[in-house]
Amino acid sequence: MSSSSDLGGNGFALEFSTTSSQSRRLLLSCATENSDELIQHLISALESCSIDDRKQAAMEIRLLAKNKPENRLKIARAGAVRPLNSLISSSDLQL
Numbered sequence: 001m002s003s004s005s006d007l008g009g010n011g012f013a014l015e016f017s018t019t020s021s022q023s024r025r026l027l028l029s030c031a032t033e034n035s036d037e038l039i040q041h042l043i044s045a046l047e048s049c050s051i052d053d054r055k056q057a058a059m060e061i062r063l064l065a066k067n068k069p070e071n072r073l074k075i076a077r078a079g080a081v082r083p084l085n086s087l088i089s090s091s092d093l094q095l
Contacts, residue, residue: 035064035071039078046083051092058087 042064045057061080064071 035068036074036078039064039071039075039080043075043078043080043083046080046087054087058084 039061042057042061045053046061048054048057061075061084065075
């Protein structure tokens with residue numbers, strides 16, 4: 001499988017433009033307590049102008065929170081609540 005992922009300092013891919021959904025889920029489900037950099041990157045993507053980037057970031061944050069309960073607090077402390085709330089309350093049907 002070929003991909004052009006940008007690896008962060010913690011060794012996890014930060015951009016998944018060419019990876020499959022299964023590979024992305026595997027990477028996220030294996031994220032360790034060193035997921036802070038990844039979480040920050042995803043929160044930045046939540047505020048992107050691109051609807052696709054925002055949807056992708058929300059999905060990946062959901063997977064991080066689902067697979068590692070300790071990530072839930074990290075995600076909230078990192079500032080994800082406001083951008084996630086904006087997505088939920090958006091009138092844009094694509095979100």
